[in-house]
Amino acid sequence: MIRLATTTAIIVGGLAACASPGPSTSGVPAATIDTRGAASNAVTPAVFTSEQADRGQRVFSEVCSACHGANEFRGPIFSMTWMAEPVGHLFEHISSNMPEDRPGSLSPEEYAAVLAHFLRVNGREPGDTELPSDPHLLRRMRWKRPQAP
Ligand code: HEC
Incomplete structure (x- = not known):
């Protein structure tokens, strides 16, 4: 029985990994994947402060701009790809793959600050x-503003 249960878990985990866009989401429990659309009350809008976005902008120009343009992470293509996904997917992608020459070399706070910068350049309002x-937490957060009732 134990072996069966383990096998099932591996299969479910494998399917979940296939269904997600990036390689870094393979650790997401199957239950999280299943409830992604239905349990909308578990989804929270992304929050950030303007100081945090300023910090992110500095990190971006010191580290990321060696390879990326300032306007690369905004606009329709960025919206249709990364911004259709939970904020956590981009966090995981960046924090495990970027900067390309030194993956994972920044602190989690620095990666979060870069995301705050991305939120701001995509028109989101900073808060408290x-x-x-x-x-x-980031995996439950969405880039989109919550819809007015
Ligand atoms: C040494 C060059 C280099 C640096 C520095 C760098 N990147 Fe990248 N980045 C790349 C390359 C090359 C790709 C495309 C290949 C890939 O996705 O791995 C990429 C892809 C990306 C993508 C995916 C783009 C997409 O739309 O699919 C994101 C997001 C990203 N980088 C963010 C960052 C951030 C944030 C930083 C700074 C913390 C950073 N990168 C620093 C070279 C770099």
Whole structure:
């Protein structure tokens, strides 16, 4: 029985990994994937502060701009790809793959600050609460503004 259960878990985990866009989401429990669309009350809008976005902008120009243009992470293509996904997907992508020559070399707070900068250049309004650097919280956060009822 134990072996069966383990096998099932591996299969479910493998399917979940295939269904997600990036390689870094393979650790997401299957339950999270299943409830992604239905349990909308578990989804929170992304928050950040303007100080945090300023910090992110500095990190971007010191580190990321060696290879990326300032306008690369805004506009329709960025919206249709990364901004259709939870904020955590981009966090995980960046924090495990970027900078390309030194992956994972920044602190989680620096990666979160870069995301705050991306939120701001895509027209989101800063608030009083910083964007967290906890991948579990970020995975529940959406780029889109909540729809008015
Ligand atoms: C040494 C060059 C280099 C640096 C520095 C660098 N990147 Fe990249 N980045 C790349 C390359 C090359 C790709 C495309 C290949 C890939 O996705 O791995 C890429 C892809 C990306 C993507 C995916 C683009 C997309 O739309 O699919 C994101 C997001 C990203 N980088 C963010 C960052 C951030 C944020 C930083 C700074 C913390 C950074 N990069 C620093 C070279 C770099």
